[in-house]
Structures are given as C-alpha cells and as structure tokens.
Amino acid sequence: MPWRLMRFALSREHPEGRMFRTYADLKDSYDVVIIGAGGHGLAAAYYLARDHGITNVCVLEKGYIGGGNTGRNTTIVRSNYITPEGVRFYDASIKLWEDLSEDFDLNLFYSRRGHYTLAHTDSALRTMRWRAEVNKHYGVESELVGPEFIQRELPMMDMSCGGHAPVLGALYHAPGAIARHDAVAWGYGRGADRRGVEIHQKTEVTGISVNSGKVHGVQTSRGFIHTEKILCAVAGSTPRLLSMVDLQSPIYIHPLQAMVSEPTKPWLNPIIVSGSLHVYISQSARGELVLGASLDPYELHSTRSTLDFTEGLSAHILELFPFLSHVKIVRQWAGMADMTPDFAPIMGKTPVEGFYLDAGWGTWGFKATPVAGKTMAHTVASDSIHPLITKFSLERFRSYALTGEKSAASVGH
C-alpha cells in the first residue's frame, strides 16, 4: 500500500504535483533519444536512469504520454505463453509488475484475478495442455482444468455457449492480472523525470540522420538533436520510423478494437478469454466490463471504430453471459497494432549501429511493459543484447528462425 496516500488524508489541499516537468527547449544533444513516450519507451528511460545511471536522455512523443497503445489495450497481464523464450520473458515481466506500485509509490490497481482461456474444441484443448506443460516446466502457474472446475468458479457463465460451442476445458493461469494502464505510463514517466530524463510531448520525429551505418542524430519538429543512440518504441508507427533508416521489417499494421460497458456491481473476478468466440472480458476496478476481440481483418493506419465490431463482439459475449443483454456499451476505441508473422516481438539491435528497436508488439505489448523497458535499457546501455530477448531479434526473419507464439495469442487472429 503506497504510503503517499496517507498524505492526501492529512492534507487540507490537494498536494499532488505534476507528474513530470515540461521544457521550453530541446538540448543540442543527448546520450540516448527514445522515440515514443508510451509505457515501453518510458519504462526504458526509467531503467536507463535507475539501473544504468544514464540520465542525459530525452523521450520524444508526437502526441501525449501513454496516448497510443499503452492507453488503448485491455490491460491484461499474463505469462502463459507457448515458447520457452516467451514464457521466461513474460514471467520476468509479471515479477516486475507485482512490485511496481511500490517502486513507483503510485497505485497501479494491479489486481491478480486468475485467467481462463476457454477451449471449445479438442484441438484447442491439446494446445492448452501443451501450454500448461511448457509453463509448469518454467515454474509458471498454469494448469488444464475441466468443465466442472470452470462451472464452479464461474457459475454465471453459460457453459454450452447457447448450445453451439460447449466449453470442454480451460487453461487456468492463476497469475493473470489487470492493471490501470495510464498509471503505468505516468509512473514510469514520473520515475524517469525525477532521475533527470526529459520528456518532450508534442514533438514529432521527422527524420533520422545516419552516417556510414551509424546513428548521428534526430530531426524533430522542434529542431535537430545530436545523439549516437536511438531507441524506437512507437508501436503502430514503427514501419514509418524504420523507413527513415532504410530498414525492412515484416511488421504490418492492423487496428485492434476494444470497448467498455457501463459499470456494474462486481460479479466477474477472473479474466475470461475464448479463442473460438474471439472475445476477452474482464471487469475493471470501476466495475466496467472491458471487452476485446480479434484484429480488424485488413491493414489500416487509423484508430477509427466500427459498428461491425461492436455487434460481433456483443453477440459473442452474450453467448457466454446471456444476462448481459441489457448492459449498455459506453465507449469503443481502437489502436494500431504492429503485427509480426510469428506473434513474437522484434527487439534489440539492428543493422544500423546505435538504432535499437522495441517493436512488433501487436496485440501483446502491455503485459511486457516492465520487462521490455528493463531488457531494452540493458541493451542500449551496454550495446549487447539482453539474454532474455535474443530470440526476438529482427535478424530471425533473415535466418528463418521464428519464435512461434501465435497459438498463445489471446484470440485466434
């Protein structure tokens, strides 16, 4: 429990200061420039300053902090992946998550709920058994549970899904959690700011200067900055940034939509995912149901919402929870997901010296925020790839050494 909250109780006026400072001008040069002030970029800035003592850092953000996919995801944190590399990586993230509120002295509403991935077919059950075994091997709490267990824990769920997709079992992952996503960006931003990192909002990167294969500087809407190290953490804008340094990647952009319902009394503790029905649902601390589905079916560089999405997702949610038929949807939105062919991220060094990449986060990036920040900070500070992320390199697409994580994606995309 963050003790800072006590001050609010004892103070006559609201004592909370700004989360970070603003600067009139950019400096001429920085040791590291981070492009993108989302969770990942700010986390990297935080760990660069805290763990590596590199504080002459600026974080450039075209919009406002946490306004991209950090503020657009459905806030689910889990580590029940299928590849050993993925399981180890996301498990390290969960361990960081659990201490993060204390680290920041800021309440992230990190709430461990338990996470069910429902299986409606034999083949889904097989994949879940596989995931459970890989998880257990690496010390992650996951197990296959049968319909009786699920019905006991979720008595309000229609186990037959209207009769056409009966639930045969589930992958139950006890550490599955949700967190307040904006606070994650603020917490990392404030922590980085206090250690001397500059955060510059409304500052767009318009070009990157590369001299004989080495990063030389960044052209921004507010002038040129000299730097020898750039960390690119811009999710849906990654292809555009990569084109500035003439790098090719397999990243393609599809929108991912989500929506929330009006608040209801607490009735749903765990997080429920169904790949077959293309839904995931959890209940936030405010009582809203946070609902997501699969990717939009074609490339689009836009955050527009569609009625098709709301209709399709609502129909599937009603198959699981028919009693929600009178609950209203209050908001819907979209984010631009930077998808990769194997559903694993693209992290680490690139053929351009001093240009580090933290991308390919598609629909799975929020949960990785702490560990991505930590491993990228290590990679940038030491110019050597952190051991947890070697299998996520851009190079893997040249050597045909993919890290197949698709079957552990929340819903079949």
Next chain:
Amino acid sequence: MKMIACPIQGLRPVSEFFYWGEVLDSPDPDTCTDQEWADYVFNRNGVAGIKKEWWCHIPSNTWFVAERNTVTDQMVRTYFYGEDGRC
C-alpha cells in the same frame, strides 16, 4: 457497413470479402538467394499509403486487385490482375 466494388458483383458489403495483403512479385525460387526469398516471404511495406492489394469476393470466389488508401480506408479502384497492365 463499408462497401467494396467487386469487378463482377459490383458494390457488396465488406463482410463478404477476404483480404490477402499487398500484391508482391515473387522472385524466382530456383535462382534467388535465401536472403531474397526471406525478404519476399517475411518483409512487408508497413508504411501507410495507397497500396495494391489482393481481395476476394468470397461467395463468388472472385479474386481481384484493389488500390486502397490505408490511412482513410478508401478504395481508389478495383480491377482484375493484369488488366490494363496496371499490375
């Protein structure tokens, strides 16, 4: 719902269509290097713009090319592959 102009069926709702990505020229697998093949298999032009894409009208199994603006989601034109030398 968004409507797409199939070259045969005319305007039909987007839910009747399937998207198969940008039109790419395949290198000759017998003569190209592994790197050229990897580039063809994996790498994509992820930058926004007007792109030539494969689309299929599912009920009639009509495959065609669409030029689409990937920022505004407007179809510029649709036609069959190879038609008018445009592809």
